[in-house]
Amino acid sequence: MALAFLGPRGTFSEEAALGYLEREGEQPDLIAFPSIPALTAAVETGLADRSILPIENSVDGSVSSTLDLLIHETSLKIRGEIVLPVRQFLVTVPGVQLSDIQVVTSHPQGLGQCRRFIERCLPNAQQVAALSTAGAVEEVAKSGDTTRAAIGPARAAELYGGSVLAHDIQDNRANVTRFVVLAKEDAPPTGADKTSFAFTVKENVAGALHAVLSVLAVKGIQMTKIESRPTKAWLGAYVFLVDIDGHRSDPVVAESLATIKEMSGVFQVFGSYPRFPLEIFAELFSAPGFPVSG
Amino acid sequence: MALAFLGPRGTFSEEAALGYLEREGEQPDLIAFPSIPALTAAVETGLADRSILPIENSVDGSVSSTLDLLIHETSLKIRGEIVLPVRQFLVTVPGVQLSDIQVVTSHPQGLGQCRRFIERCLPNAQQVAALSTAGAVEEVAKSGDTTRAAIGPARAAELYGGSVLAHDIQDNRANVTRFVVLAKEDAPPTGADKTSFAFTVKENVAGALHAVLSVLAVKGIQMTKIESRPTKAWLGAYVFLVDIDGHRSDPVVAESLATIKEMSGVFQVFGSYPRFPLEIFAELFSAPGFPVSG
Numbered sequence: 285m286a287l288a289f290l291g292p293r294g295t296f297s298e299e300a301a302l303g304y305l306e307r308e309g310e311q312p313d314l315i316a317f318p319s320i321p322a323l324t325a326a327v328e329t330g331l332a333d334r335s336i337l338p339i340e341n342s343v344d345g346s347v348s349s350t351l352d353l354l355i356h357e358t359s360l361k362i363r364g365e366i367v368l369p370v371r372q373f374l375v376t377v378p379g380v381q382l383s384d385i386q387v388v389t390s391h392p393q394g395l396g397q398c399r400r401f402i403e404r405c406l407p408n409a410q411q412v413a414a415l416s417t418a419g420a421v422e423e424v425a426k427s428g429d430t431t432r433a434a435i436g437p438a439r440a441a442e443l444y445g446g447s448v449l450a451h452d453i454q455d456n457r458a459n460v461t462r463f464v465v466l467a468k469e470d471a472p473p474t475g476a477d478k479t480s481f482a483f484t485v486k487e488n489v490a491g492a493l494h495a496v497l498s499v500l501a502v503k504g505i506q507m508t509k510i511e512s513r514p515t516k517a518w519l520g521a522y523v524f525l526v527d528i529d530g531h532r533s534d535p536v537v538a539e540s541l542a543t544i545k546e547m548s549g550v551f552q553v554f555g556s557y558p559r560f561p562l563e564i565f566a567e568l569f570s571a572p573g574f575p576v577s578g
Numbered sequence: 579m580a581l582a583f584l585g586p587r588g589t590f591s592e593e594a595a596l597g598y599l600e601r602e603g604e605q606p607d608l609i610a611f612p613s614i615p616a617l618t619a620a621v622e623t624g625l626a627d628r629s630i631l632p633i634e635n636s637v638d639g640s641v642s643s644t645l646d647l648l649i650h651e652t653s654l655k656i657r658g659e660i661v662l663p664v665r666q667f668l669v670t671v672p673g674v675q676l677s678d679i680q681v682v683t684s685h686p687q688g689l690g691q692c693r694r695f696i697e698r699c700l701p702n703a704q705q706v707a708a709l710s711t712a713g714a715v716e717e718v719a720k721s722g723d724t725t726r727a728a729i730g731p732a733r734a735a736e737l738y739g740g741s742v743l744a745h746d747i748q749d750n751r752a753n754v755t756r757f758v759v760l761a762k763e764d765a766p767p768t769g770a771d772k773t774s775f776a777f778t779v780k781e782n783v784a785g786a787l788h789a790v791l792s793v794l795a796v797k798g799i800q801m802t803k804i805e806s807r808p809t810k811a812w813l814g815a816y817v818f819l820v821d822i823d824g825h826r827s828d829p830v831v832a833e834s835l836a837t838i839k840e841m842s843g844v845f846q847v848f849g850s851y852p853r854f855p856l857e858i859f860a861e862l863f864s865a866p867g868f869p870v871s872g
Contacts, residue, residue, distance in 0.1 A: 342813040348639055367813065460813050490801030490822075494791040500784045507784030510816070511806050519636040519661065519754050519856065520802055528784075562813065 287465075288326040288335035291316025294418030294440030296368060300463040301336045302439070304366045320349045324358040327466060334363070340462040340509075341370075350464070351513050354554055355482055355523050361555035362480055364465035367562060372398050372454040375421045375446035376433045382449065385409050389420045390435035398435050401453040409433070421446050460565060470532075470555030477531040478508065479556040481541065482523050484515060484549035492547070493524065499543050500528060503536050523550075531556040581759075582617050582626035585610025588712030588734030590662060594757040595630050596733070598660045614643045618652040621760060628657070634756040634803075635664075644758070645807050648848055649776055649817050655849035656774055658759035661856060666692050666748040669715045669740035670727045676743065679703050683714045684729035692729050695747040703727070715740050754859060764826075764849030771825040772802065773850040775835065776817050778809060778843035786841070787818065793837050794822060797830050817844075825850040 287305065290297040293316055301314050315332055317323050323335035339350045354362075372394060376385070382405060388395070389412040395402065402409065414420035417436035424434035425446035433449065441448050471477070485492030500507055509527035530537040532553055545551040581599065584591040587610055595608050609626055611617050617629035633644045648656075666688060670679070676699060682689070683706040689696065696703065708714035711730035718728035719740035727743065735742050765771070779786030794801055803821035824831040826847055839845040 340808075340813065342808055343810045345642055345808045456810075462813060490791055490794045490799070490804075493801075493804065494788065494795050497784055497788040497791065501788045505784070507787075510784075510787065512804055514634075514636055514639050516637045516750075517752065519634065519756060522804070 285310065285312030286315050286332040286334075287312050288315050288317050288323050288332035290320060290323060290337070291318060292416060292418050294421060294437060294443045295416065296370065296437055296439075296461060297336065297338065297463070299437055299439045300338075300366055300368045300461070303368060304336060304364060304463070304465060307366065308364075320347070321353060321357070324353055324360055324466060327360055327468065328358065334465050334467045335360075336366075336463050336465050338461050339365075339464045342458060342460045343456060346511055348513070351511070351525060355513060355525075355552070356516070358466070360466040360468065361470035362464045362557050363467045363469065363471040363555060364557050365462060365478070365560045366465075367460050367462045367560050367565065369457070369565060370397065370454060370459040370461055371438065371452055372417075372435050373438050373441055373448050374401075374433050374435060374450040374453055375424060375441045376449050377425065377428055377430055378447040380430045380433070380447070380449060382406070384430050385433045386431040387412055388433050388435060389414050389424065391415065391417045391420065393417075394420070394435045397454045397456070397459065400455045401450075405450070405453075406433075418443075462560075465557075471557040473531040473533055473556070474558045476559050476561075477529075477556050478527055478559045479530060479532045479537060479541075480525065480527050480554040481544075481552060482525045482554065483544060483547075483551045484521070484523050486547075486549050495547055496524075496544050499540050499547075503540050505530060505537065505540055529559070579604065579606030580609050580626040580628075581606050582609050582611050582620040582629035584614060584617060584631070585612060586710060586712050588715060588731060588737045589710065590664065590731055590733075590755060591630065591632065591757070593731055593733045594632075594660055594662045594755070597662060598630060598658060598757070598759060601660065602658075614641070615647060615651070618647055618654055618760060621654055621762065622652065628759050628761045629654075630660075630757050630759050632755050633659075633758045636752060636754045637750060640805055642807070645805070645819060649807060649819075649846070650810070652760070654760040654762065655764035656758045656851050657761045657763065657765040657849060658851050659756060659772070659854045660759075661754050661756045661854050661859065663751070663859060664691065664748060664753040664755055665732065665746055666711075666729050667732050667735055667742050668695075668727050668729060668744040668747050669718060669735045670743050671719065671722055671724060672741040674724050674727070674741070674743060676700070678724050679727045680725040681706055682727045682729060683708050683718065685709065685711045685714065687711075688714070688729045691748045691750070691753065694749045695744075699744070699747075700727075712737075756854075759851075765851040767825040767827055767850070768852045770853050770855075771823075771850050772821050772853045773824060773826045773831060773835075774819065774821050774848040775838075775846060776819045776848065777838060777841075777845045778815070778817055780841075780843050789841055790818075790838050793834050793841075797834050799824060799831065799834055823853070
């Protein structure tokens with residue numbers, strides 16, 4: 285049993301892989317791969333049994349390359365999901381105090397996610413970009429330099445022997461990433477499942493999408509996500525990606541999917557799998573809504 | 579009158595700006611700005627009257643940073659749109675033949691868009707990454723080196739004195755980018771207009787989205803685009819961005835928008851503007867549909 289994840293080691297993807305295995309009560313090997321397409325190729329060619337891919341972030345939105353792989357390039361199924369808060373840590377060599385730090389290094393996204401912390405606690409530190417958050421932590425931990433700090437995941441500090449000076453320094457506590465686990469088969473029903481599918485509409489987008497949503501609404505099926513991606517054939521031609529509550533083997537879900545398939549141009553079920561209990565993060569989040577200027 | 583575009587000069591954004599001005603029969607100054615957020619700041623602060631931003635590509639999908647600016651950061655309105663095919667050219671210094679070329683350079687996306695051409699016509703050339711397609715053309719045109727070729731827009735060859743050895747070398751002829759023009763006010767009705775707006779749904783996503791689409795379907799309003807972006811407040815909380823046919827001052831459109839506003843959490847009209855006649859590119863495109871593996 286081997287689970288492929290997006291390397292290098294010490295990244296959030298490795299944390300997600302470890303978290304998923306802990307929830308499943310398993311201990312297979314973890315294998316790092318260098319890109320998202322490599323993660324599907326790994327399972328398709330037998331290098332791994334499953335792979336874990338980031339699919340959606342609560343701030344940045346969907347991971348387009350993962351969606352496009354599912355739509356266009358692989359017949360692997362989704363058999364699991366896990367949601368992980370993006371937690372950033374300030375990592376140094378042992379014995380360093382905040383006032384010692386002259387340089388702070390991370391991937392530009394990591395620096396951006398901790399802008400308020402840096403402004404408040406390290407206002408005079410020089411910011412230096414690194415290729416990855418895990419790489420920044422490795423470099424600082426191994427440098428012996430007491431004037432440098434890195435921003436990155438706890439996993440990287442643990443792997444490379446860094447000392448955590450401050451935890452949860454990200455500006456936004458509600459920044460979470462959802463990962464999906466792909467395999468040759470999806471998962472059997474557990475009673476608390478989701479199903480992901482995609483479809484294209486034949487003509488009038490509003491009317492056709494409305495008709496598809498009617499099928500779900502009439503059956504009382506909850507839709508937890510809807511997303512559009514270009515078909516790549518024509519501007520204004522979309523593939524819709526939908527997540528619903530329920531397993532594809534539930535009679536009501538099966539009947540709805542069959543109806544939607546008839547109404548659609550192209551139709552594809554990505555799989556049914558146990559729903560991750562997002563409720564465990566409820567205290568991290570404010571009410572939905574978005575700020576509007578003007 | 580000044581129109582801000584995403585620099586450097588010689589890019590597709592400059593081509594879009596020139597094309598838009600030609601269609602409008604105007605000749606204002608063009609000013610290059612270094613980032614998409616700088617383009618809205620330019621108009622908000624009076625450095626320019628209008629700015630032109632890429633918003634959607636038929637292969638890559640939406641430009642998230644443009645959508646997020648519209649949703650979260652600016653009260654500027656959309657007052658125009660233009661669609662431009664992504665055309666790539668093989669540019670050298672004068673007098674070079676295909677067999678002379680040992681190195682081909684471009685932005686990695688430019689190299690990727692011309693993969694088949696490179697495989698077939700330059701199978702032995704070394705591929706070298708550059709920071710932008712326009713920069714690659716400038717560097718080759720000014721080098722005097724007869725063993726190098728760049729891949730980039732015609733506009734860059736024209737600006738920097740490069741010689742076009744081959745045109746339309748992109749793999750996908752149906753690769754087009756849509757740009758929007760932002761200003762303090764949107765556009766008056768012309769009889770062939772679009773309106774862009776965004777809304778959040780209050781609770782059950784499927785039911786609420788279904789109800790909003792019903793409003794449009796009942797009134798016979800065509801929806802030409804629907805897109806979802808995270809609200810950034812919570813995983814699974816979405817802002818929907820919709821384009822419809824018609825001007826917001828049309829009574830039927832105005833009434834529908836008022837109804838949708840009442841049903842929505844947050845509601846925002848980005849503007850009404852003349853619809854770009856996509857029909858002029860019809861011959862570039864195959865029928866909608868998407869390839870499915872497995």
